[in-house]
Amino acid sequence: MNPPSHLRPAWIEISRTRLRENWLRIAADKPAGVSVLNVIKANAYGHGAIEVARVALSSGADWLGVVTLDEALALRDAGIQAPILMIGERLPEELPWCANHRLTVATGEPDTARAWDQLGRERGTRLPLHLKVDTGMSRYGARWTAMEDLFSVAINAQGVVCDGLFTHFAQSDESDKTFARQQLARFQEVVTLAHRCGLAPRWLHTANSGGFLDLPETHFNLVRLGILPLGVYPSTVCRRISGIEPVMTVKARLSVVKTLESGDAVGYGMRWKAEGPRRVGIVPLGYGDGFPRIRNAGWVLVRGQQAPILGSVAMDAFAVDITPIADAARWDEVVVMGAQGSLEITAHDLARWKGSVSYDILTGWRSRLPRITV
Numbered sequence: 001m002n003p004p005s006h007l008r009p010a011w012i013e014i015s016r017t018r019l020r021e022n023w024l025r026i027a028a029d030k031p032a033g034v035s036v037l038n039v040i041k042a043n044a045y046g047h048g049a050i051e052v053a054r055v056a057l058s059s060g061a062d063w064l065g066v067v068t069l070d071e072a073l074a075l076r077d078a079g080i081q082a083p084i085l086m087i088g089e090r091l092p093e094e095l096p097w098c099a100n101h102r103l104t105v106a107t108g109e110p111d112t113a114r115a116w117d118q119l120g121r122e123r124g125t126r127l128p129l130h131l132k133v134d135t136g137m138s139r140y141g142a143r144w145t146a147m148e149d150l151f152s153v154a155i156n157a158q159g160v161v162c163d164g165l166f167t168h169f170a171q172s173d174e175s176d177k178t179f180a181r182q183q184l185a186r187f188q189e190v191v192t193l194a195h196r197c198g199l200a201p202r203w204l205h206t207a208n209s210g211g212f213l214d215l216p217e218t219h220f221n222l223v224r225l226g227i228l229p230l231g232v233y234p235s236t237v238c239r240r241i242s243g244i245e246p247v248m249t250v251k252a253r254l255s256v257v258k259t260l261e262s263g264d265a266v267g268y269g270m271r272w273k274a275e276g277p278r279r280v281g282i283v284p285l286g287y288g289d290g291f292p293r294i295r296n297a298g299w300v301l302v303r304g305q306q307a308p309i310l311g312s313v314a315m316d317a318f319a320v321d322i323t324p325i326a327d328a329a330r331w332d333e334v335v336v337m338g339a340q341g342s343l344e345i346t347a348h349d350l351a352r353w354k355g356s357v358s359y360d361i362l363t364g365w366r367s368r369l370p371r372i373t374v
Ligand SMILES: *Cc1c(COP(=O)(O)O)cnc(C)c1O
Pocket: 039, 041, 087, 168, 207, 208, 209, 210, 224, 225, 226, 227, 228, 234
């Protein structure tokens, strides 16, 4: 028999209460008439897709969004019936699966739109389709200046219903909104063109969390929120909604407490040397759990105080300086990401230490760390 998953002195806590509270704050902030699609790709940014989806759907979200077929099927297998938007492009072989599980296909490629239409005709139904416009991110979507082919497939389709038209911003959460506004203007031209062609997509959507917070003119009738309901802001400069707090906390217990003498080295590569007597605690998680492989940077929280990281983070462990925290003891709870006492280590702090973004930190925690819902 396996031990219970929490029998490891390092784990992730997901607060369902916080998640609900964040949704209440978003609902209060959101203009009436704007629906929400909760983007829960990559296991809801590492938070657990099924739990997060259930809370979202019972807290006002109408839609879910994922990227891979596996992600969508896991939701359907869990009994979740809500509409699911498939972000990204589909292999032709994926389309029958999408039809079987009532998934809404998104595409900017006429070929895929045609194949989806063909499948709908064969099945004597109209399958839901969202058309994606590339307004300047140069990733997915048909170029905003060249919508004719995609629109002509949609106009002549008898096996699909063109249910949505959307685009995605390359830069919505930074102070400079110039390019986001330019993308919006391009999208508006495409909406006008769609209407002129006789297309009337029910859902128009452009905003991610950054757009939702800072660009109300991008809301249309649906916003796609991923990171915000999880209590993490897309950047450090976007608007704040009071009461939104992180849902995920990463914790561990000090496995070992030891004393070093002057000249002792710590860790692989001996990247840190004690210049005097030091008390050191060992945190039993490492880059094998998704903690960034940093060295002599960052800190954890022990007894409500900062304990700086000494030397290099290894696969399974790293050392922290607890010299000034006189009462720190073996098996003390350590916060690696989250709040303890009056201090907090945010996903943005970890991202800064790693040279990355908060999204990467959230999704980076591996399944090797037990995830506990509290
Ligand atoms: C991931 C994603 C989102 C969600 O972005 P957040 O910044 O997490 O809100 C929205 N739309 C698309 C197309 C995405 O890929």
